[in-house]
Amino acid sequence: MAVDLDQIETFLAVVSARSFSKAARRLNTTQPAVSLRIQALETGLGKRLLERTTRDVSLTPEGRAFLDYAERMAALRQEAQLAIADPDRVTGTVRLGVSETVVHAWLPDLIEELSRRFPAVELELTVDTTAATRDLLVGRELDLAFLMGPVAEPEMVNHPLCSFPLVWTAPPALDLPEPATLKDLARYRIITYSRRTRPTVALTRMLQAAGIRDARLIASTSLATNIRLVESGVGVAPLPAFTVEEAIAAGRLRRVIVVPDAELEPLAFTVTHPAATRNALVGRVVACALECAAVFDKK
Amino acid sequence: MAVDLDQIETFLAVVSARSFSKAARRLNTTQPAVSLRIQALETGLGKRLLERTTRDVSLTPEGRAFLDYAERMAALRQEAQLAIADPDRVTGTVRLGVSETVVHAWLPDLIEELSRRFPAVELELTVDTTAATRDLLVGRELDLAFLMGPVAEPEMVNHPLCSFPLVWTAPPALDLPEPATLKDLARYRIITYSRRTRPTVALTRMLQAAGIRDARLIASTSLATNIRLVESGVGVAPLPAFTVEEAIAAGRLRRVIVVPDAELEPLAFTVTHPAATRNALVGRVVACALECAAVFDKK
DNA sequence: AGAGGTTACGGGCAGCGTAAGGATC
């Protein structure tokens, strides 16, 4: 009869997923269970909160009003847990978006640290390019994200997080003078991040500025793939130093010293989240991420 | 595992009752059920919230911190209900303290009106003198109260509510000149409110000022009793006009016209509640009470 | 001994998952 926190979590999940069945998956239950919980909530309030058409789920005016209360109640529950509970017992979900580079750096450390501090908290991880992640974040489908450069939305908070120097890398056998110029490098295929990303944009500008028209770029979304391609002799690549240290030490890759004009800016990452986040866990995750990034930097 | 609104309501009830068994009675359940709910809450948080000695229940530091969250969550649930739900479905409890005079005036109207507007809301009524009610209110054991004169606590909000003229009343057979002086009245027993109440204090001052030392006062907490005493010929009494209109019309009582010096101030009632009330229903009850009082005044 | 909180235990019912049913594209 009365409103119940379970129902509220379900309601929030449905609203955020815009679908009963997706919400059910996310809540680790079945779709009928979600359906019944929403029905119970609606009966308890005596008002319909969600309008279900066959293709979409939308909020009724009452639903929109209730959403605000629901979010505040869920946030309050979590705040209370964080303030009082044994960290072991804190529950909740953090939806985190990350760029692949971070995955290869310290994300495993963060995941481990978080699951140590908050074993009962679930992490919903989305790995994608900065652009895609950014859109999810702006659409409030993520609670926070680690991505390149600040997000210039007014409602978003950005913190500098970490930065990774890029080094030019080539197969050991490649014929390259040192220091190499952009022109030298452009004799080979250049393997880089996908088209719209910040480093690739910077690189194409540099190539244009140097008057190089016929550069052959290979854009890939996968950092691991890029490294593999260089190791296989496909071409040269600017890569985050930490990803290739081991391969260079082992002689599988060669670090190419370049002229200042060919140096790329380090990849600067920020942690970004909505200013009015109602997920009290976000603060903890941010703090933990800053620590992990700092530890990683020192190594 | 997770915190549940049922547990929170139970926690709040236990804290407010300072007892598991009293809370159980108030929640219409059994004492073991309360015990288990509190245990579940504590296990869920991994912290003990309540310290139980054999004679008293007190809050641990964590409990005190949690109390704040619990109150906010309960308030939020109720706000959401008030904002969205069918009024029929709004649940909750309002703890109301009233002076007896109000009971005889329009309290039945208020109760009826409230149970019409919010059939699922429970009213916990305490009828006592203004002084006793005031203490309960200050101790936050009441959500609001209708009592005489403003409560001068800093955290309390007072609204003028209604005022009842007092008329001197006597048994019809009594020998009294008109207009009667205080001295005339004081030849008989004067039946009045209990010692510490505002009208009785005013009356004793008036008697002192008139140099009357040997007045025989009968102080009683019950207005109905007082009326009965006058009807039975025990003495005279200042009574709220509305309570004796019918008896006067029927000839069972006589209204005594008195000189200006013997007139008593009307009984002024205010509605008082804590400024930071977390019970969203209080506002509705206040509004409803003001309406009922106004309607009553017009009759 | 009595008041009040805890533990033990059996039963009822809420809520779940499976499966079938409808509606819309």
Add this chain to the structure above:
DNA sequence: GATCCTTACGCTGCCCGTAACCTCT
């Protein structure tokens, strides 16, 4: 016909109430 929400139904497990127990005054 595919997708997605709803309804039906049997079952499990949780929570409740009764009752016995413990502890402190």
